[in-house]
Structure formats: structure tokens, C-alpha cells
Amino acid sequence: MNVNERKAIKRLLIRSTNWIGDAVMTTPAVRAIRRHFPGARISLLAKPWVAPVFAHSPHVDEIIVYEANGRHRGAMGPIRLARDLRRHRFDAAIFLQNAIEAALIAFLAGIPVRIGFDTDARRPLLTHAVRCTRAIKAIHQTGYYLEILKGIGVVDGDQVLELTLGENDREQARQLLTRQGVDPAARIVGLNPSATFGPAKQWFPERYAALGDRLRDEWGATVLIFGGPSDRELGENIRRMMHGPAIDLSGRTSLGQAMALIDRCDAFVTNDSGLMHVAAALNTPLVAIFGSTNSTTTSPHSDTSRIVRVPIECSPCMKPVCPLGHMNCMKQVSVELVFDTLKGLL
The missing domain is CATH 3.40.50.2000 (Glycogen Phosphorylase B;)
Incomplete structure (x- = not known):
């Protein structure tokens, strides 16, 4: 993905990881996404217990809550979530979470550009599949999440964690x-x-x-x-x-x-x-x-x-x-x- 392709993305969805510690370790990647997609409105999809990690982040414009125990629960929950996301008309989605569900929901939501590691048999659902090698799995997870961006030509070596607290x-x-x-x-x-x-x-x-x-x-x-x-x-x-x-x-x-x-x-x-x-x-x-x-x-x-x-x-x-x-x-x-x-x- 070149610079012009990134500039064309105006509405971008980030799918967060599902655990607090993992979410904190994605903060360098979230910051890098903001840095390299400066013209995009960035929304972040997160489970309720993870959302507070990003509630006051300067790199996220909006948090969409994946109501896993509410509206989006059960077998039909992901479909309802996909319908909710479709209304946002996202141009692209970046999956920091590795599960096939993340890619499937984005596919059902009609998001045309879908970026993430080729894990969990989800390669067919990705437009930009980044190979997750054994070497990548062996590095610290702050770098691991940045490797997703590296796979689309976004090189950012800043691995400093970041949390912004609410007053x-x-x-x-x-x-x-x-x-x-x-x-x-x-x-x-x-x-x-x-x-x-x-x-x-x-x-x-x-x-x-x-x-x-x-x-x-x-x-x-x-x-x-x-x-x-x-x-x-x-x-x-x-x-x-x-x-x-x-x-x-x-x-x-x-x-x-x-x-x-x-x-x-x-x-x-x-x-x-x-x-x-x-x-x-x-x-x-x-x-x-x-x-x-x-x-x-x-x-x-x-x-x-x-x-x-x-x-x-x-x-x-x-x-x-x-x-x-x-x-x-x-x-x-x-x-x-x-x-x-x-x-x-x-």
C-alpha cells in the first residue's frame, strides 16, 4: 500500500485485541496508524472491558463497543455488529486481533480494504494479508503488532507504550x-x-x-x-x-x-x-x-x-x-x- 492509497482512506476501522494487556501493547501500532493515515477518521472497535484503554487516546476519533454480552451476543451477534459497522461506510479495516471472526465481520460489513496477519485461516477474507512468520511470533508483542503495518509498507520503529488518563x-x-x-x-x-x-x-x-x-x-x-x-x-x-x-x-x-x-x-x-x-x-x-x-x-x-x-x-x-x-x-x-x-x- 503506497502513500496515495493511504491518503485515499478517509474512514478507517481498527479492530482492537480482546485483553487489556494486549491492548496496551498495541498502543504503539495505534499511534503509528494515526501517523501514517493522518487524513483518516479513525474508529476503534473494542470489547467493553478493553475500551477504557483507548477512551482518551489522541490517536482515536471514536470508539465502537463490541457489545459481546449485549446487542452483539450469540450466533447472530456478529451479523448485527457487521450491520452496525456497514452504516459507517469504512474504507479500510486493520485487524490487531488475530481471530477469523474479526475479518469475517469486516467482510460482512462491506469494508473494501481488510488488513491483518494471515492467521486463523482468514487469508481469503483479507485484501492485504501479512504473513505471520515464526520470527515475528518470537519478538516482543509491541513489535509484533507493528509488523502488521510493516507488511503494508508502513515502517515505524517507535515501540513506546502510551496511555492517556481521563481527568x-x-x-x-x-x-x-x-x-x-x-x-x-x-x-x-x-x-x-x-x-x-x-x-x-x-x-x-x-x-x-x-x-x-x-x-x-x-x-x-x-x-x-x-x-x-x-x-x-x-x-x-x-x-x-x-x-x-x-x-x-x-x-x-x-x-x-x-x-x-x-x-x-x-x-x-x-x-x-x-x-x-x-x-x-x-x-x-x-x-x-x-x-x-x-x-x-x-x-x-x-x-x-x-x-x-x-x-x-x-x-x-x-x-x-x-x-x-x-x-x-x-x-x-x-x-x-x-x-x-x-x-x-x-
């Missing part, structure tokens, strides 16, 4: 901390003990609790425990295991508010998760604990991050549940190791 979310975060009695000058450390995809990615709750106690005792830190609605029991258990006070936010904030609170943190300790990538994008100093997953492709992409990982023969296995049953990769990561890594970072 309303910032204000609600300030109010939440005030209600909890947190001194505006307090040192705040966030703990994120959750992770999707399975328990193999999660460091042990009792170690998070012990780390929280040490951060409070030695640094005088206010400890915030993060998590989604499904993590309420986990967050409450960690708070109860701690000897001193902590503020459990699990399931009590929106994603936008959680992002604003992470931005307020002086440090963040996390499993490999969506909020890990949020912290990286906000340049919050963070320590990320890796076990079963691949730190080469999904590590936090920032200069203010450190990875704690003890290499063993079976790691990374990429399994949601430890196939050996004892999670040696996580057992090797001690509270002392995480604390010392955080101390060295700060």
Missing part, C-alpha cells in the same frame, strides 16, 4: 484515597496478585501478604491491593493475612480508576497481567513476577520495570495450570528476592 478518573482516584485516609504525600505501593489465563501465572497470596507487610514496616508504605470483580476473595484473603492495614481495591474500581491509581503509585508489584502493562505504559516503577509465561514476548515494555524470574527447565511452559502440580517456577521466587529487586529499582 474524571484521576479525580475519582484522588477522592478514593482521601476517603481511605491516605496522606497525599504518602509513599504508595500497589500489589497486583491476580492474572487471567490460570493460576500458574500467579505468585502465592501469602507471599504478597508478607511483601506488603515488609513494604509497610520498612518503608512506611501505604499498600493498595488491585484486582477485578472476580478477585475480591483473593484480595480480601491477602488483606487478612497481612499483619498491618492495607487497602483492598479488588473489584471496587473501574479500569479507568485503577489506571489512575496505578499512576499515583510510587511502585507496583505484579504478576504477568493486563495491569502490569498498564503500569509499564504509565512509567510506574514496577517489578513483574514471571513463571509459566514468556518474558521475551510479554514483558513490561518500559525502562522503569524489572523482571523477577528464576529459570528452571520447564519454564516457560505457557500452561494455565502447572502440569507438574507444584509450580516450582513460582516457589523459587522469594519475598526477599522481590523486595530486593524493588529496592534496587527505586
Whole structure:
């Protein structure tokens, strides 16, 4: 696709990925799309739980919500979504998501130019199929998504993550901390003990609790425990295991508010998760604990991050549940190791 072909595109749709961490890692690609399609009105199609990542992005003109649990649910949902998209009269679509569904919906919506990796048997549905090689799959995912653009002649090497926060979310975060009695000058450390995809990615709750106690005792830190609605029991258990006070936010904030609170943190300790990538994008100093997953492709992409990982023969296995049953990769990561890594970072 040459420069004149790009200039001819006036309405462009970006199909976002479906997970928060992946969406954050696409932000360099979204910025590059804006840079190389400057005359286009750019809409971004995203699931509701991902949309807040782009809600205040200067590179997106409009967010279209894929109402997977509402209007667009069920077997007829994608067809209804295609009809909704057809009304926008898009000239082109770029798929950052790899599933065949993304290309099929765009095809049914009559979008004439369809760009994406040739994954998931969707090559016949693409007008510009970019080959996804083994080498591309092996690089960090920020570069992986940029390779889609490289496949249509758009070369952009800027892999800096980017998140723009809303002022309303910032204000609600300030109010939440005030209600909890947190001194505006307090040192705040966030703990994120959750992770999707399975328990193999999660460091042990009792170690998070012990780390929280040490951060409070030695640094005088206010400890915030993060998590989604499904993590309420986990967050409450960690708070109860701690000897001193902590503020459990699990399931009590929106994603936008959680992002604003992470931005307020002086440090963040996390499993490999969506909020890990949020912290990286906000340049919050963070320590990320890796076990079963691949730190080469999904590590936090920032200069203010450190990875704690003890290499063993079976790691990374990429399994949601430890196939050996004892999670040696996580057992090797001690509270002392995480604390010392955080101390060295700060």
C-alpha cells in the first residue's frame, strides 16, 4: 500500500485485541496508524472491558463497543455488529486481533480494504494479508503488532507504550484515597496478585501478604491491593493475612480508576497481567513476577520495570495450570528476592 492509497482512506476501522494487556501493547501500532493515515477518521472497535484503554487516546476519533454480552451476543451477534459497522461506510479495516471472526465481520460489513496477519485461516477474507512468520511470533508483542503495518509498507520503529488518563478518573482516584485516609504525600505501593489465563501465572497470596507487610514496616508504605470483580476473595484473603492495614481495591474500581491509581503509585508489584502493562505504559516503577509465561514476548515494555524470574527447565511452559502440580517456577521466587529487586529499582 503506497502513500496515495493511504491518503485515499478517509474512514478507517481498527479492530482492537480482546485483553487489556494486549491492548496496551498495541498502543504503539495505534499511534503509528494515526501517523501514517493522518487524513483518516479513525474508529476503534473494542470489547467493553478493553475500551477504557483507548477512551482518551489522541490517536482515536471514536470508539465502537463490541457489545459481546449485549446487542452483539450469540450466533447472530456478529451479523448485527457487521450491520452496525456497514452504516459507517469504512474504507479500510486493520485487524490487531488475530481471530477469523474479526475479518469475517469486516467482510460482512462491506469494508473494501481488510488488513491483518494471515492467521486463523482468514487469508481469503483479507485484501492485504501479512504473513505471520515464526520470527515475528518470537519478538516482543509491541513489535509484533507493528509488523502488521510493516507488511503494508508502513515502517515505524517507535515501540513506546502510551496511555492517556481521563481527568474524571484521576479525580475519582484522588477522592478514593482521601476517603481511605491516605496522606497525599504518602509513599504508595500497589500489589497486583491476580492474572487471567490460570493460576500458574500467579505468585502465592501469602507471599504478597508478607511483601506488603515488609513494604509497610520498612518503608512506611501505604499498600493498595488491585484486582477485578472476580478477585475480591483473593484480595480480601491477602488483606487478612497481612499483619498491618492495607487497602483492598479488588473489584471496587473501574479500569479507568485503577489506571489512575496505578499512576499515583510510587511502585507496583505484579504478576504477568493486563495491569502490569498498564503500569509499564504509565512509567510506574514496577517489578513483574514471571513463571509459566514468556518474558521475551510479554514483558513490561518500559525502562522503569524489572523482571523477577528464576529459570528452571520447564519454564516457560505457557500452561494455565502447572502440569507438574507444584509450580516450582513460582516457589523459587522469594519475598526477599522481590523486595530486593524493588529496592534496587527505586
